[in-house]
Amino acid sequence: MDAGTAVIARSWRAVATVDGARRYEDHFRVTVLPALRALHGFHIAYLMRRDDDDTVRIHVLTLWESMAAITRFAGDTPRAAVVEPAARAALLSFDETVEHYEAQAMASRSVAETAARAPGTDAP
Template sequence: MIIREWRGRASPSNTDAYPAHFRSHVVPELQALPGFIGAHLSRRALGDRTEFVVLTRWRDMDAIRAFAGDTPDKAVVEPGAVAALIEFDDFVEHYEVVEET
């Protein structure tokens, strides 16, 4: 299993917009993809903004490439996410799960 990590940041006055977008658009689209296993959305206060961390779980890198294209390390950021955030990572990190309990 592979974990894909992405981060975005929102202004304090707009902390609910990205979670709403995630629930209504991102999750349904991901659930329709072969090889998608699940996702976590977390947030924390980070100075004058709120940082969101999205961890998605995938069967393998082939499933991620089917989702992200030929450059799997490039972030896939929809217009709704761009509108909800003041900044976000252009690239993601991938981690191979070694052990899960």
């Protein structure tokens, strides 16, 4: 990463039924993403899932320019999870706190670039 460039990752996990995971995804797309996009200092959000027998494990990872930006989102206790009532209703359990990590190195490739690569190769 460039000197002076900080990226903070915010990590949160939850567990839901299959139907609850679908409801949480709908909530995330309709409510959470627009709110995040409106915040100065927000970079990107990932909503990930892993099916695990009859439950779904949910992992939300967001990237931010600074802890100040996270505080604008989460309030005075940035380690506290922000879980709105609609999200709570969709989940079986969830972490009450989040973890923050400072990114040390990053690389990316656009989805279009990745799709254009020959299958089974690392060639561009």
